[in-house]
Amino acid sequence: MLTDTHCHVQLREYDRDRDEVLRRALESGVDTLICVGYDASSNQRAQRLTGDRVNGPGRPRLYATAGLHPHDAKDFSPAFLDGVRALAAAGRIVAVGECGLDFYRNLSTPEQQRLAFAAQIELAAELDLPLVVHDREAHESVAELLERHGARSGVMHCFSGDWEFARRCLDLGFYLSIAGPVTYRNAEALRDVAARAPADRLVVETDCPFLTPHPFRGKRNEPALVRLVAEEVARIRKEDPEAFAAQAAANARALFRLPD
Ligand code: NI
16 A cells, blocks of 8 residues: 655645545555645645544545645744644644745745744654655755754655755655656656665655646646656666555654554
């Protein structure tokens, strides 16, 4: 069975056919989904999706996270942190994030991004929860902030650095999450990372509805397609696809401390 360690099935893109999307995930052997929040409204929608109604028999197991994306760092406030704290206290989230830095789109200023990220790194340490880190064209600053603010564990979501940066993240105790771009033509550096990473530190994700793997690129992504990502990584590593999937699922359980 497979785990999609980063999906956004709470988004409106799935309101029309969410039940079918979840059913297709399970039919493809994707039995566990981490539903990642990134602002107040998506955090709340993730919560609604992880109740008992959804986690019944014949459904994949869904777990939620809560955080503030670097795009929305301008909306950061102490009250936002209190909201995440309350969810953690109620046992409703398995990680803090996604949070991080995005110096590609810069939808919030770099200073706003640094402030919100640093606060969430410290919150994750306080709550003893892993971090879900978004890093786009900000490798150096992300690593610096993780080191300076006492990050303990987490995952580099949709990893996009080279092997040198991967080593630095691994040394920090982080997992590397491989997404759909590993199936794209211009992904030599990512394939190198996927080949060299230790087996017990790799996980896979869709980041759906974004980053749809080849050959479905251009269409809406969904958790069932994490199978294509896992198969590509297994091929690169010359491992048996089922064995790789089982190892990646075990890694996800360790990362998010999920029940067996
Ligand atoms: Ni995401």
